[in-house]
Amino acid sequence: MSTTTAPAQVLHDCRDAWVATLIELAEADPRIVAVVNDSVGSSKLGPFQDRFGQRLVNVGIAEQDMVGVGAGLANGGKVPFVSAAACFLTARAMEQVKVDAAYSQHHMVLVGQSPGMAYGELGPTHHSIEDLAWLRVIPGLTVIAPCDPIETAQALRWAAAHHGPVFIRVARMGVPDVNAADYEFVPGKAVLLRPGSDVTLAATGTAVHRALDAAALLAAEGIDARVLSVPTISPLDTEAFVAAARETAGIVTAEEALTSGLGGAVAEALATRHPAPMRFIGATTFAPTGSVGWLMEHFGITGTGIAAAAKDLLGR
Amino acid sequence: MSTTTAPAQVLHDCRDAWVATLIELAEADPRIVAVVNDSVGSSKLGPFQDRFGQRLVNVGIAEQDMVGVGAGLANGGKVPFVSAAACFLTARAMEQVKVDAAYSQHHMVLVGQSPGMAYGELGPTHHSIEDLAWLRVIPGLTVIAPCDPIETAQALRWAAAHHGPVFIRVARMGVPDVNAADYEFVPGKAVLLRPGSDVTLAATGTAVHRALDAAALLAAEGIDARVLSVPTISPLDTEAFVAAARETAGIVTAEEALTSGLGGAVAEALATRHPAPMRFIGATTFAPTGSVGWLMEHFGITGTGIAAAAKDLLGR
Amino acid sequence: MTVEEDLVPQVDPDAVPSDTLTVLGRVPEGATREEAVAHLAEAARLVRRRDLQMVRAAGLGHIGGEFSVIDVLVTLYLHAMNVTPERLDDPDRDRFILSKGHAAAALYTTLAMAGFLPQDQLRTFMQPLSMLNGHPARTKIAAVEASTGPLGHGLPIAVGTAFAGKLDGSPRRTFVVTGDGELQEGSNWEALMTAGNHGLDHLCVVIDRNRLQQGARVEDTNDLEPLADKLRAFGMEVVEVSGHDHGALLDVFAAVPARSGKPTAVIANTMKGHPISFMSDNVAWHHKVPSADQVDQALAELEAK
Amino acid sequence: MTVEEDLVPQVDPDAVPSDTLTVLGRVPEGATREEAVAHLAEAARLVRRRDLQMVRAAGLGHIGGEFSVIDVLVTLYLHAMNVTPERLDDPDRDRFILSKGHAAAALYTTLAMAGFLPQDQLRTFMQPLSMLNGHPARTKIAAVEASTGPLGHGLPIAVGTAFAGKLDGSPRRTFVVTGDGELQEGSNWEALMTAGNHGLDHLCVVIDRNRLQQGARVEDTNDLEPLADKLRAFGMEVVEVSGHDHGALLDVFAAVPARSGKPTAVIANTMKGHPISFMSDNVAWHHKVPSADQVDQALAELEAK
């Protein structure tokens, strides 16, 4: 997909970890239900539907109803996992996300499928590059973008037990295993994937392994890059970024999203605590026509693109 | 309203300038129509309706339809001013704002009435503290928050002639005349209201006159504050902020919105160009019950609150 | 991650009236229909009186839509629904959602009348840090099942609540009240389609059919007629009733589910501002605040009842 | 403020097939009904053939919903609508909006057949920087009146377009095609209510009633029936027609406005994937991409017609 992803790497569609984990959770907890908008296939929920039948609530193509029904199911004692393409779940039902989930503090999990530019050629109407920037500012809503199958499964397990609203991106674009098998997701905490003292590369979701690729490229040029994986965009791990700002020359953020997502969150956190030079890697406009892989190259959300931004920051 | 607003000042409801300007524009240009969601009264459009009858399209309580109909009217050769409470226009019709207005690049004006916390006691469901943070990241959408009646009128006139989508906040909470009678709004440009070399106070909309109050309080303590009025949040006047970062100790932003609106926009712009210490004044949570005046005090969006943040930034 | 800074209400006693609410509580077990109707009528009168004082004191409120829906609320909370303050954690309790959240003062006063809120807390309505916000919030009040205010949210939530009950085979019923103008929101038709197709017969949608919305008559804004046909085409069992007739209302609510396999839609014909002479069916009173004289006249009219 | 970095399309010719489209253009003036139907039938056959190749080449598309709507599109662009490439700036031109934007390939191919796009541009479908995005974009193609893709947007936009025509007293008509599953979106019911109450009789809503949505049959997801009753209750003049019968379609479209003061809703009964034997009425073909063999078989079936 990305020229800088070693061909050897096996790439995963995190939707597989999503459905396997949901089935595991649903077997253990009868309160768990899934709510979808004619998105059984696109959410890969076929096996869940076969197994739990009635516990999959398909409201049809009606996102506002979907989120409202999810909130009602929570009121009725269920733990709903509301699963839909991230673009429609967030944009089409934004007021329901704000009021029925966040302001109401319902225990419900909003699952944004195929986020970012996963829908490639289907265009900006189907891209969800806005979700991180939009949702991270909503008070009381936890926003998570896992970087691989293990983290996806862990974040879903945490959300199932967390008594509040959570939005989780489930990546469709292939990602390698980034975290070790014994990895444990900690909400609100960034993960140090690679120590480094020259510059910090902070990435979320599908951009994390690309940041590791960038660190490798930089190492070859004698630049020692720290790599932070940031699964939780809100609340942000401010301390990890203050330390990075203090200990390295600056921070490059990378995300399959508008740069006001993780990038904006970090810029805001540092401005009051420890201003530092930054570079933002991510989408900056609505995308032209192209495959997701082509678009990641187009916007430079690649190992080479991230490495170039780091060198620019370092004036090298 | 704010303890630091000189009692002498006459405060205006910018909706009066809005309706007067729309009538003036509609008389000159037959293409101009208004589109509302049972918001004739809350938009103060009674006089427009009396004068132009048919040219006021009331779709009832249906915000998605309202914005879609606005886009269609534009396709049909009209210049629609879509006017509704900012909270519903943005949250309820977010996907229509993204797709039908911004991505489609229709010549249409989205008018967010009674934004911020103007609805006070009616609570967070009726507050529009999110709109600036949400809309500023949407590609191709101009986002404006005028600070007084003159700027409101000028921004509306500019939008009527601009061949692209524009979102304009129309403040309901009282504001004094900030700009001179001969003021000319320039899109994308910040306005220097007060030169100063110690610290910069940058504010938008209803917070601008409060920033001037803060500058007066600081002057009394021998602190020379620069005051920037920032009517256009997107695109941001990056150069004005780079200069402020270079020439003063740091920047305090103030807005009747979540601090990720103007505050976030400035933090992002400076992080790549000229990182500087910042303080953010604005809403940080959903508001508790209270009047708008009380809430402005609660969140410290006042002359004293802004001045205190400036002193904190200066370590005084 | 805090939604709201949590602080304790500070109420300025001088800012609010000392008027109190005589709490009648639920219609006593074993009361005759006649006794029940008399109990509800008196409760509704007291609720209207207190609501009027609250709006006057707060200088804010939606008195028109409050007075149109009070008889429905009182009948539900004091008679039709099986919920009591002691049963708030019972999964099988009947649920109520006020989708037209702007009538919050009517809900709060009714909740106090039914013992879900201490009546003296009504004095904090809209005061700084009060739990009694201009729109009901479930995070602020235990008895509030859903936070509402933006129109078109309550019905989809009620469908979810009813769906959960169906999955659990619970006998509980879910009642939701929407405005009529509110039905212009498409989210309601999405929810009705879902409720109808899933046969949620323990769901009862009550439409406060006062024929007025915020700025004008519904028919002059975006007409709903033929409303019963619309509701039937979306799978509802439709019942029409006078929304101010406690006897008729208690019969209708007692009969829910009205038809096995179908949700019930009750078109409650009401008048905004009922029964106050100068408010009744007058769009000006959607959210107008009465003057001292108007409060006195309205109180006098309520005494006369 | 740029919406999209503007760049020039770079198409890899090897990545796309050399298949071309024979452009028949509009039904000639003065053609008999019989001649018109024959012209449309042949055009539809050629459009389906090219659409199939495009989807095969792109490895993406929604062939089921494209084949179900092609007869409607061809009848509108080659016969019913008064719009031509020369008239694209004419305010009185008829307007068309494909609300079910996922059938973009069918629209692009029909636009090429009608002369609105150079046919060889079809080779760029979904290629990097192509104007032929997976969903139609008005900023990319002059003949596209509205950018669609998210379901439930096109109809409200069409209502606005029709409203503008009414304000101007223009004779133009606005045609919009929605899917049937798409009607689960409440935004459509908001728009229908508005259109009905404002008597937008120059609006014609065509529903591609193929009874399938993305994942299942509409009736097994969230049923629309009784659809005609729903549409009538929302103020539409309802007409049912076979969506694959060019003669029936051209009669229906020619008759718009079907009833003065009322928008027309055409329930076009279709089959997803029509007329390909192994695709027809098969939900698997919503967005499945045919193999080389399947393309050959489908082409053979189209030749046989």
Ligand SMILES: Cc1ncc(C[n+]2csc(CCOP(=O)(O)OP(=O)(O)O)c2C)c(N)n1
């Ligand atoms: C989504 C949304 N749009 C607009 C409003 C503003 N608003 C508050 S009440 C009201 C009128 C409601 O009319 P109706 O539903 O008939 O209620 P009632 O007549 O019972 O007061 C409107 C438009 C809102 N609360 N929510």
Ligand SMILES: Cc1ncc(C[n+]2csc(CCOP(=O)(O)OP(=O)(O)O)c2C)c(N)n1
């Ligand atoms: C708002 C929204 N939700 C979901 C989708 C994903 N989606 C694309 S096509 C489709 C099925 C559409 O079914 P229908 O309207 O019947 O169209 P057709 O059968 O003609 O393909 C869905 C759910 C979408 N495009 N927009």
Ligand SMILES: [Mg+2]
């Ligand atoms: Mg009403």
Ligand SMILES: [Mg+2]
């Ligand atoms: Mg279909």
